[in-house]
Amino acid sequence: MEAFTFYLFSFLIIISALAVVTMRNIFHCALFLILCLFSVAGIFVMLHAEFLAAVQVLIYVGAVSILIIFAIMLTSRLAGRDAPVVNEQFFLGGFMSLVLLFSLVYTLKETIFRVVAEPPAPQSTLRIGQMLMTDYVLPFELVSVLLLAVLIGAIVLARREGN
């Protein structure tokens, strides 16, 4: 069952990631990107990282994909037109991704991962919440300041572009 689920999500990730770069309609690319990110959330659940899976779904599937779709819809140059799948940098890009693939596979093969035999602690979200509220209070509150800076910066930049 576990192997089946893993292969199911891996298959979805690979197929949708390929569709992102090969689809001619850029809006369909964005939809496949959402499927790809959602499948990654499934892998997170399999690794007992439920909180991370929730973050993945809420932030990536929910928010980032909306920004990408907005960006597509707001770009008049893309309107109703097929995006070119290949251009003159096809070979350079292909070469670079092959280099990246080989270096990733090499690193994964050479690294000795410390595997823990016992199952991960249940209720990881509860532990994260307790740590966040006790040991890591200062970073937690700083996050809100950071988010405030992001919000103000986004508004300032967007308004200047608009005017």
Next chain:
Amino acid sequence: MPADYSVVLVFLIAGIAIVSFVFLLSRLIAPHNPYKVKNETYECGEPTIGPSWIQFNNHFYIFGLIFVVFDVEAIFLFPWAVAYKSLGYFAFVEMMIFIFILLAGLVYAWKKGALKWV
């Protein structure tokens, strides 16, 4: 894979299966006879004006950006809510500080007119 999540997986597969089944069924039993009027976009009986892919107002992007910021804030509410019972009063104050700092950003956006609907 945690055992209780197999229910989610079954739900996911069942959802995909039902939708595929309905599409397949309508493909099988519906007569295939497209013509020009039938293929037109249905818009409450009115003839459509222009393509469906129009350029949206740039202002929507600001809403998107603000949404992302508050989405990230919502993420922090989850572990807080789960751990709330075991932490008590102090956690409540911490989260209130967190929310009020972000509320300043919302007030800023409001004052700057970024929330004005167009």
